[in-house]
Amino acid sequence: MSSVPRPLDTAPLRIAITGASGRMGRMLIETVLNAPDCQLSAALDRDGSPSLGQDAGAFLGRHTGVAITSDVRAGLSQSDVLIDFTRPEGTLAHLALCAELGVRTVIGTTGFTDEEKAHIARFAEQAAVVMAPNMSVGVNLVLKLLESAAKALAEGYDIEIVEAHHRHKVDAPSGTALKMGEVIADALGRDLKACAVYGREGVTGERDPSTIGFATVRGGDIIGDHTVLFAGIGERIEISHKASSRATFAQGSLRAARFLAGQRTGLFDMNAVLGLA
Missing domain, CATH: 3.30.360.10 (Dihydrodipicolinate Reductase; domain 2)
Structure with a gap:
């Protein structure tokens, strides 16, 4: 049974990041840590990653108190929004948990089939999703x-x-x-x-x-x-x-996360986030 998405009317916005030890994951972590209205709530990576257990800010020389973990459920249970730039199979598995726990999701993953996109639309009926092939x-x-x-x-x-x-x-x-x-x-x-x-x-x-x-x-x-x-x-x-930098995708993703703070359900794109629809 799915949870009702939490009302997000207070700061900071608790954000979980997947692929925490990858290039995009690290850029997202750095961007969240530098955003005064956001808090890094979870840093998630795959089983077997050599980064598991490390502080999520270690690559920046910063102590965040957030350890990189493969326990997705535990990480999402402490989060308001998940930002996911992984691969279709991983994103769909994460999204199923987000729908169950009432966690909103920003999806930057690409390569979905039409059938997988239909699954995402159904998950968005339980917790709001922003999906775009490019967050810039x-x-x-x-x-x-x-x-x-x-x-x-x-x-x-x-x-x-x-x-x-x-x-x-x-x-x-x-x-x-x-x-x-x-x-x-x-x-x-x-x-x-x-x-x-x-x-x-x-x-x-x-x-x-x-x-x-x-x-x-x-x-x-x-x-x-x-x-x-x-x-x-x-x-x-x-x-x-x-x-010229992945920072443009990370900044766009944070704009999408902030937009989701005002949404409980629904599937949105960056046009909606930017007011271009």
Whole structure:
């Protein structure tokens, strides 16, 4: 039986972080520790992680009193909001506990199937969820620009989406690139599943003007670059976003967590958080 989400009308907001020893997890922990209206309530990591038992702020030379643990239930029982940037299977397991315990959730994980997204929507009926493929404020503003650009450039322009990420990213194209494609396809009245082209090789023939192309680059420590190219005759328009630090995703996640403080149930995106809906 699920718990009723706790009313969050007093500070500080108690936030749990998953993947506490990873790159994004550490950035989230640092951001929460530096936010005067937030409190790090739990730092969660997988069984077998060499970081288990360590203070969550040790990498910063800070003592927080919060030890990294794999006991998700115990961590969530002391938390108001969970911020999760892991992998789909882990996020879904965490979300089931959040729904049971009445803990709101910010999901930055990507790579969900349509069926898994449907599961998330059902969990959101029990405790509020913000889910977005990219928590950056800038990226979400770009999505609004792409909607306008696609409508204005609906005829005579070929659309290509190019994204680049670090060598450790496991899904492709990125969730952000796919969201960009969805926004553009919706604006044009198309179905992305029917018009997307994810790779070209050999003799492909002339480009079908109704398609939306995707190109993926993986290498080094690239945080995240996305460019949408509208290529016409005699001109091309490029709308780009380049992330130079994971701090932008962490700051956006905290904005989402603060937004959830005013919500008990429901599934929201960053448009709702930023008032762009």
